Amino acid sequence: MERRQLYGGIIVLTGTVLAIVQVIHALQQSANPVVIAVDAIPMVAVALALAFAGSHLARDETYEPDLSRVLGWTAGGVIVFASFAALSLFGRNVATGDISRAAYVAIDNLTMGATAGVLVGLYDARGEQRLRELEGERDRIEQFAGKAADLSNYGRAIAQADDLSAVSAFSIEAVSTLLGFEETALLVVSGSEVTSIDSTFVSVDDGSLAALAEVATDGEVGSVVVHDEVPVDLDRTVGTLVTVHVARLDGSSVVFVSLTDEDDAVADEDRELLELLVSHTGMAIEGVESATAMV
Secondary structure (H helix, E strand, O other): OOHHHHHHHHHHHHHHHHHHHHHHHHHHHOOOHHHHHHHHHHHHHHHHHHHHHHHHHHHOHHHHHHHHHHHHHHHHHHHHHHHHHHHHHHHHHHHHOOOOOHHHHHHHHHHHHHHHHHHHHHHHHHHHHHHHHHHHHHHHHHHHHHHHHHHHHHHHHHHHOOOHHHHHHHHHHHHHHHHOOOEEEEEEEEOOEEEEEEEOOOOOOHHHHHHHHHHHOOOOEOOEEEEOOOOOOOOOOOOEEEEEEEEEEOOEEEEEEEEEOOOOOOOHHHHHHHHHHHHHHHHHHHHHHHHHHHO
8 A cells, every 4th residue: 555545544534533523513512403504514514525635645646755745734734723722712711611612612623724734735735746847847848958959960960971871870879879779770771672771789680670671661751650569570678669761762761770678768859859860861861872873
């Protein structure tokens, strides 16, 4: 059992017990149904709200990091309202000597204090969660900006490369550095023949890599394909597989094949970066091929 389920269960139990106590108190004070309803319904509703809040806490795993914050607010609410109850009871005792309703007043204040504390704690925890989300979004934006700057540098290097080997080397280095893919290859597919320009693959045999390259040619040029399932039987576990049809030359296609052990390794912003990189690589390859043809 996780902590939030334990604490949430305790709060649910507390709220339920307080609701029952409120009903008992109302029945003890009057036999008139209207008086009972007026006296019991508001405080029973507050106690049931406490139970509902505890149930919500137990079911929502997002509160797990902020349990101490929720419990702190709950304890604070109980202490504050208990202090009010003590002052109220002291005043009643001094003024009239009547302490017959002491238990009722104490239970009412404890019920309201616990409920108010839990609700404020849940609200505060939600605020902390939102703050963490915003900080995470800020970090992703900063990371994307850094990757985009690095990609610009790689793009210039790729554009200035004067042969396929240099284009491939810079492109594969960019994929490995910016996206963290352990194994990447740039290959040329000509009919049934597959030639590797450059590759960092060590865990996939040449036949399987060639089969993946042929799969990549089915995609549109420049389109990044993140495969939900590996289309080729490999002798290893694959977290994320990406294939890209980089360029189409006379009678052949140039493709990227990349994989990593990490699941869901390509976020939306990473896909955009990869598409930009592929664009740089495709234009550079076409430029090299045109220059070679003119020689």
